[in-house]
Amino acid sequence: MTEIIRTEALKKSYANGKPVLDGIDIRVGAGERIALIGSNGAGKSTLLKCLIGHTPFCSGEVATLGETFRASPSKTQLHRIRQRVGFVFQNHGLVRRQSVLTNVVQGRLGLAGGWGAWHQAIAPQDIREQAMEALAQVKLTAKARSRADELSGGQAQRVAIARALIRQPALMIADEPAASLDPIAGRDVMEVFSDLVRTKGITLVFTTHDMDHAVSFADRVIALKGGQVWIDLPASEVRRDGVDGVFHA
Numbered sequence: 189m190t191e192i193i194r195t196e197a198l199k200k201s202y203a204n205g206k207p208v209l210d211g212i213d214i215r216v217g218a219g220e221r222i223a224l225i226g227s228n229g230a231g232k233s234t235l236l237k238c239l240i241g242h243t244p245f246c247s248g249e250v251a252t253l254g255e256t257f258r259a260s261p262s263k264t265q266l267h268r269i270r271q272r273v274g275f276v277f278q279n280h281g282l283v284r285r286q287s288v289l290t291n292v293v294q295g296r297l298g299l300a301g302g303w304g305a306w307h308q309a310i311a312p313q314d315i316r317e318q319a320m321e322a323l324a325q326v327k328l329t330a331k332a333r334s335r336a337d338e339l340s341g342g343q344a345q346r347v348a349i350a351r352a353l354i355r356q357p358a359l360m361i362a363d364e365p366a367a368s369l370d371p372i373a374g375r376d377v378m379e380v381f382s383d384l385v386r387t388k389g390i391t392l393v394f395t396t397h398d399m400d401h402a403v404s405f406a407d408r409v410i411a412l413k414g415g416q417v418w419i420d421l422p423a424s425e426v427r428r429d430g431v432d433g434v435f436h437a
């Protein structure tokens with residue numbers, strides 16, 4: 189299986205702090221869906237940031253999408269990584285006063301850059317079609333012309349997923365994608381998200397505090413504790429009583 193992510197002895201501390209990541213070794217293969225769990229402050233977001241070169245680390249090595257680096261990727265590596273990674277965050281980050289379609293188009297145009305491109309009205313026809321297709325995949329075609337601030341939280345998060353998908357990423361990084369949603373909307377978003385990445389063969393790494401989401405929507409669960417990998421198991425082998433320790437000191 190093609191390796192999408194590899195870390196070796198990855199260590200990271202912030203200024204004047206104790207190590208947040210203290211020797212992380214993980215491997216993620218193409219098409220795998222990984223749930224990253226751990227208590228508040230366990231280092232989940234920090235690990236995601238190290239993987240994509242968003243924050244420098246102290247020692248060890250990271251290889252993401254074939255780009256191998258220590259501390260930080262080079263500018264060229266960072267550019268190549270960003271081209272192939274889609275992001276979804278807890279707060280959808282949509283432009284509230286713009287239409288749903290414009291928000292999705294921006295995900296695509298962000299790649300090419302250029303000021304003139306940042307509006308649906310002047311986006312080339314094929315990009316608008318791609319955006320409509322991405323909206324269909326998250327089952328929101330009917331909302332294409334609505335303003336983003338008219339959507340429910342769950343709908344907005346599905347638009348954020350469409351905006352990431354239109355970039356045709358090889359890897360999707362999602363930091364607590366369902367954390368600000370109610371339980372029903374949260375499951376709904378995770379179901380759509382997880383199904384889509386599986387169908388498209390996209391690798392997914394998402395963080396969550398919800399064990400049901402971890403075991404239902406991932407193939408593998410990785411738990412961080414004390415700066416180290418505490419559990420790394422197929423989701424089908426994760427037992428609730430076994431993970432309790434992850435969240436306790």
Ligand SMILES: Nc1ncnc2c1ncn2[C@@H]1O[C@H](COP(=O)(O)OP(=O)(O)OP(=O)(O)O)[C@@H](O)[C@H]1O
Binds near residue numbers: 226233
């Ligand atoms: N930019 C920063 N500067 C200094 N310390 C930081 C910074 N970002 C994170 N930290 C610290 O690093 C530790 C790990 O934080 P991180 O956000 O990676 O954890 P997390 O597992 O994602 O937590 P949560 O579940 O609460 O989101 C915490 O103690 C946090 O305070």
